[in-house]
Amino acid sequence: MKTKTHVCVAVAAIVAGGLFAVAPTLLARETSHGSIERGRYLVAAGDCAACHTDERGKPFAGGRAVPTPFGTIYSTNITPDGETGIGNWTSDDFYRAMHEGIAPGGEHLYPAFPYPWYTKLTRPDVDDIRTFLATIPPVKQENKSPELPWPFSVREVMTGWNALYFKEGTFQSNPQKSAEWNLGAYLVEGLGHCGACHSPKNFAGAPKRDKAYQGGYGENWYATSLGGDLHDGLGQWSADDIVQYLKTGANKRAAAFGPMAEVVHNSTQHLDDKDLHAIAVYLKDLPPHETPSTTNAANDNNKPENAERLARGRGVYLDDCAGCHMENGEGLAGIFPPLKGNNVVQAKDPETVVHIILSGEKTAVTKENPTGFAMPAFDWKLSDQQVADLVTYLRSAWGNHGDQLDKGKVADTRKTLVAARTQ
């Protein structure tokens, strides 16, 4: 089964010290777009289609399976069909769902629907989204019930979850920061719901407030830190690098793949440069965090067993990888991403790089970059040990940093991927 774009089982109650309770004026609807066009833009910014449009279904008719650590949830029909969609919802109903995670009739929504982020949206923005959704063709399609075990099957459980982890409230701008920073914050913390993947989560699936954007998990992928870390983060990226990445799906440092390729394809490539730059300014202001990986155990060549292991890893690299990523790890700009300095390679948890090596991946397809390069799978030829040696080599070569990787971790990822494919 095709996996879902992103799981949003969490709350991004960002502890943003010093926020003033000032209504944001930065997104005042000064544009010449009508409400519908602005709604269309916001729906793209929120990547609503990612969940609400099934691969084989009609736009926004729902039905797409969203796997969560607790069970499978199905996205709902948000077309204006009166019976099965949201055609009969009032604008207050719609705002309450977006702002509080509560549907008409008082039913609690699961936070796979990212209301913990959407609560930040201003009322006019939410109204525009609804205005746009009212213009799409209505589709009669019944919603599927979630497949969750008790006690999660009882929606009232969410009352407790909300009490613990959900912080309701419209975005408040920070007057100590620039207008651009605030616009970026509004987009990242609200519609963008970046923390849904990029923040670590607790046992209940809620992001850890004190570790926001330090890297998290979503469907067999480790979403790298968005903080200012030099290796496992965006520390080496300029704001323009971030803009180019979100606009085209690739820059000289990296290419989007997996769930992020879908985010770029569905959402960020449609944002205008002003908004993308604001996002970049906000992300570039996120602080770095300490990671143990900077000790770079993988690079400890003094131990003979390490040297041997790195030589084996380099052998695999030259045979299977260097044709595209080049012997010097620099790749080919805009085509094959560099592995030198790559934050995915150096991530605290190398889950993602193992995932890509095993199952291959396709880069984002965008208007400016339509090619959609794909990396082939290597699970059919590389053993767990070979992949572990290769990743250890990647995390030590060319000035990269990272811990060694054990073959058991590769075996686990392989098992998970096989299970996901045969689901």
Added chain:
Amino acid sequence: MATKLPPKDVVLVGFGWTASIIGQELTDAGLQVLALERGAFRDTVPDFATTKIQDELRYAVRNELFEEPERETLTFRNSMDQTALPMRHLGSFKPAAGAGGAGVHWNGQNWRFLPTDFLQRSHIEQRYGKDFIPPDMTIQDWGVTYDELEPFYDRFEYLCGISGQAGNIQGKIQDGGNPFEGPRKRGFPLPPLKRSYGTVLFEKAAKEVGYKPFPCPAANTSKAYKNIYGVQLGECTYCGFCEWFGCGNYSKSSPQTTVFPVLLHKDNFELRTHMSVTKVLLDSSGKRATGVIYVDPQGREFEQPADLVILTAFAQHNVHLLLLSGIGKPYDPVKNEGVVGRNYAYQITSSVNVFLDDIVNPFMGAGALGQAIDEFNGDNFDHGPVKFVGGGYIALWTTGGRPILQHHLPKDAPKWGSGWKKAMADNYLRSLSIATHGSVMSYRDSYLDLDPTYRDEYGNPLLRLTFDFHPNEHLMSAFLTEKAAGIAKAMKPRHMDANPRQGHYTIVPYQTTHNTGGAVMGVDPHTSVVNRYLQSWDVPNLFVVGSCAFPQNAGYNPTGTVGALAYWAANAIRTQYMKKPGPLVSA
């Protein structure tokens, strides 16, 4: 009974180079286009994935990417007094099956024909007199000139990202390029490929003999390249697995690497794979195509109506479909009447193997990594004394050093055992081969028709190929082989063997997949199937595109000209036919 489907504006039969180009151009013009492909969908990943595709046994020996003769083939004979037999194994040529067609597995040797090649009959008659052309040689002018095609050659080269060194930019001869080529508007999009040692040795020797060698134009990208549709190609790694293989790292131009990423995402384009078109349907007047019949893998028949039908399959398959559909008058060599199947031609090749003391590392190669001389191609030299028509290039290609098929041993080396092993060890790294690539003229007795005996899986008669080399081609090929041997000698080898092409044409072993003619273009409906825009004379809403339109074959690989003709036809459809559907040339 065929199930009738909702109509389309355009249906393309086959989905290789020509269909991809025309599909892209006509969807850009707003038409609803459907492509029907008999084979499977294939893409760089997973089908040609690097480190998987470099498997000589699987792809080059067991022919995984090609049509399967047990499902579809033709019958062959050398002459009209013989009984043709089915080709049961791929041999002399290997047509592809599957999305991307032969554009997937070509070497990437991408040439333009010479300006005089398009005036094959009138130019020869003018320079050497009418009697110079043998009476049975049915060569003719194309009906389109080099100058008219130049912008479309250019477009195809900038689609592909051809690596090369221009020899003639707007009439100004350029150092290091082919001084004989027709004038081009601008240089190649990419610089030539890096050099192999073999090509350096050839260049030196050719210069010593007095020729002007140049790097062959290559569809293997020497650098990263963003093409005219915004599609990005990588940089060739010289892995040496081009011909018979798809490219694993996006550095050989193919429909997959140049057009698919934009075309396949369009709302007004649809591709249906595993669908075999068996007939073009005509209305009761016989002058208008109403669509096609195709069969799915379960044997179910479908009728696909369309306003415009474009045959974009491999050369012989286009001709076969015309014959099965009763479009155009079938060629009759006895009465010398009719046009469909007429003027089939091919390529005549030979080689000279060179054994050196130097190590040349043959495994570092690319499909079109070569140096060539063009002194003896087309009418680049005086044919008066040699008494034949045509010519060809002489090139040293270093396409790769694959272990099974790409090694050279001296002719007197043992054929087995320890002696063979020793010869292999002594020569694998120290041998090169110089190739000659000659034109083949068309003749009254070289043609395609329907076989009277053998039928395909749908019960339709197989296509029958009647073809042999003629004295003109043998004379020409022997001439080229001798010139190649002259260059080989200048390389001061410790040993050399010439392999001239002699005797009858045989359907084995492999020679080239450069089959041409059968639905040729021209100015006279009595000697051509399509007009100068590749539009059927008989059925104006039918176009037939590909090397089947070549009235005879020139001394170059055909793909560059096939690509140019596809753009030329697409342009005629966009700028003329769409405005006023009907014959673009009055008969």
